[in-house]
Amino acid sequence: MMAAKEDLGLSLSLNFPAAVERNHPSPLQVNLMPRLDSSSSSFNLRHRTPNCSDSYPSSSDRHNADVFRVETRSFLKGIDVNRMPPTAAEAEAEEEAGVSSPNSTISSISGKRSERDVLVNENDGERISDDDDGDNSRKKLRLSKDQSAVLEESFKEHNTLNPKQKLALAKRLGLRPRQVEVWFQNRRARTKLKQTEVDCEFLKRCCENLTEENRRLQKEVHELRALKLSPQFYMQMAPPTTLTICPSCERVAAPSTEKPVTHRPAPFNPWSTPASQVVHRQMSTLNPQA
DNA sequence: TGAACGTTAAACTTTACTTCA
DNA sequence: CCTGAAGTAAAGTTTAACGTT
Numbered sequence: 001m002m003a004a005k006e007d008l009g010l011s012l013s014l015n016f017p018a019a020v021e022r023n024h025p026s027p028l029q030v031n032l033m034p035r036l037d038s039s040s041s042s043f044n045l046r047h048r049t050p051n052c053s054d055s056y057p058s059s060s061d062r063h064n065a066d067v068f069r070v071e072t073r074s075f076l077k078g079i080d081v082n083r084m085p086p087t088a089a090e091a092e093a094e095e096e097a098g099v100s101s102p103n104s105t106i107s108s109i110s111g112k113r114s115e116r117d118v119l120v121n122e123n124d125g126e127r128i129s130d131d132d133d134g135d136n137s138r139k140k141l142r143l144s145k146d147q148s149a150v151l152e153e154s155f156k157e158h159n160t161l162n163p164k165q166k167l168a169l170a171k172r173l174g175l176r177p178r179q180v181e182v183w184f185q186n187r188r189a190r191t192k193l194k195q196t197e198v199d200c201e202f203l204k205r206c207c208e209n210l211t212e213e214n215r216r217l218q219k220e221v222h223e224l225r226a227l228k229l230s231p232q233f234y235m236q237m238a239p240p241t242t243l244t245i246c247p248s249c250e251r252v253a254a255p256s257t258e259k260p261v262t263h264r265p266a267p268f269n270p271w272s273t274p275a276s277q278v279v280h281r282q283m284s285t286l287n288p289q290a
Numbered sequence: 291t292g293a294a295c296g297t298t299a300a301a302c303t304t305t306a307c308t309t310c311a
Numbered sequence: 312c313c314t315g316a317a318g319t320a321a322a323g324t325t326t327a328a329c330g331t332t
Binding site for chain 1: 318319320321322323326327328329
Binding site: 140141142143178179182183185186190 | 299300301302
């Protein structure tokens with residue numbers, strides 16, 4: 001279980017400048033800068049058209065998938081499966097029967113393992129059948145480490161799957177397409193949750209810094225007021241010496257004896273960090289006219 | 291050793307949206 | 312243009328599996 005957490009490969013560290021990968025985020029990577037709105041989230045795919053390249057991958061994506069298939073083929077040889085892998089015909093028939101649609105009546109029923117499958121336990125090879133107990137309680141399987149690893153790798157490539165990719169992945173892993181689909185849905189949800197946590201942390205830090213800045217400014221105002229009201233203030237002031245006018249800017253130049261002005265440190269402004277430039281860049285890509 | 295409890299993740303449901311015939 | 316079917320993602324919920332006490 002803890003291993004599964006590590007599998008996410010997610011970090012909540014808040015190294016803001018180091019987070020400048022927003023333009024090309026890996027789906028597996030939690031962006032360490034907050035989203036400006038939901039539309040900038042890499043997971044808000046709701047309003048994308050199905051023709052969008054990440055939903056229906058381009059030829060290069062397909063190429064990547066093919067490369068990935070070759071790379072993982074040997075790795076998958078040792079994979080434990082939860083059931084006997086479906087044949088190609090079975091898998092396709094399953095897919096065509098509407099398994100991939102969570103909305104359809106068929107898929108809602110078919111999604112319940114108890115009504116469809118006789119499984120092979122990944123650990124001890126024990127056959128699991130829901131006919132054993134006869135009720136409709138769903139039996140949940142735990143994906144093997146290898147299966148999870150492959151799914152993670154695939155998720156890195158693309159966080160959504162088109163039907164062909166789903167089918168291929170399911171076939172490769174010995175899972176049903178619906179299982180692969182569910183895994184990707186849950187995986188996207190987990191990543192989004194992590195991103196929300198990061199956003200939350202970031203805003204918390206912003207709030208803390210602004211509070212601190214406010215406190216410091218209040219103190220400064222208080223001190224200046226006290227100084228102004230003090231009669232000694234005027235007594236201690238050095239008498240004005242010769243004033244000279246700067247010929248270029250036509251301003252009164254400060255006396256040479258005066259202490260150099262000490263500027264207070266610039267307040268922490270997370271939006272002016274390099275990372276914020278990334279946000280701006282991203283906004284400009286979302287709105288090219290801007 | 292087993293019960294109680296908390297956490298995680300697989301599976302499911304609902305809703306909203308797009309596409310297409 | 313309208314309509315319904317089909318497909319899918321997101322959000323939320325349920326529940327089995329597992330770890331800890």
